[in-house]
Amino acid sequence: MSNGQDAIMTYGALAETGHYTMDDLRTFNADGGWVDQSPIEGQLGFEITAGSLRQGPSQSAGLAWALRQQGSHKRVYCLFSDGELQEGNVWEGAMFAGHQKQDNLCYIVDNNDMQASGHARDVMSVEPVPGRFEAFGFKTRRISGTGVQELLDTFEEARATVGAPFVMVCDTRLWDGINCLQKALPTRSGHFSRAL
Secondary structure (H helix, E strand, O other): OOOHHHHHHHHHHHHHOOOOOHHHHOOOOOOOOOOOOOOOOOOOOOOOOOOOOOOHHHHHHHHHHHHHHOOOOOOEEEEEEHHHHHOHHHHHHHHHHHHOOOOOEEEEEEOOOOEOOEOHHHHHOOOOHHHHHHHOOOEEEEEOOOOHHHHHHHHHHHHHOOOOOEEEEEOOOOOOOOHHHOOEEEOOOOOEEEOO
């Protein structure tokens, strides 16, 4: 997970498997608590430091390469956001993964058009995301990112891909699927206002 601030999702999943308790989760980001907002290296369920954005894609490419060198058939999955695609480190990792034909690596891009300073398309457009990764030798698939069956099918396609790393570009939107919040739209400045 490159975008460490989204770790609450992983904590929830790890709680479902018994690694964290509900009492643990209630201490999320609290002073003196151990359930950090951006997990530190070695924290239960996290293998790398995920606090600084844009490091995950390169780190995951290195992990996938190391696993292959060890003869392992394990796979590496890395979730990151479209705002991170504005960083050169991401593309260095992608270039390496494509060159090494790392078919044990899957990138998952949360293509939500949001970042701290506004819409990604206004700050620095990263589109066409699939085409950029294809240029580095990735197999790509663009999906909505909210349909469970579509996600499962795409993960299966990633596992079946041979000779190339895989990237799924998930076109998500803030509050997608929560009808009562759909009317709150971000403005160009990144602030939120009620739609009329």
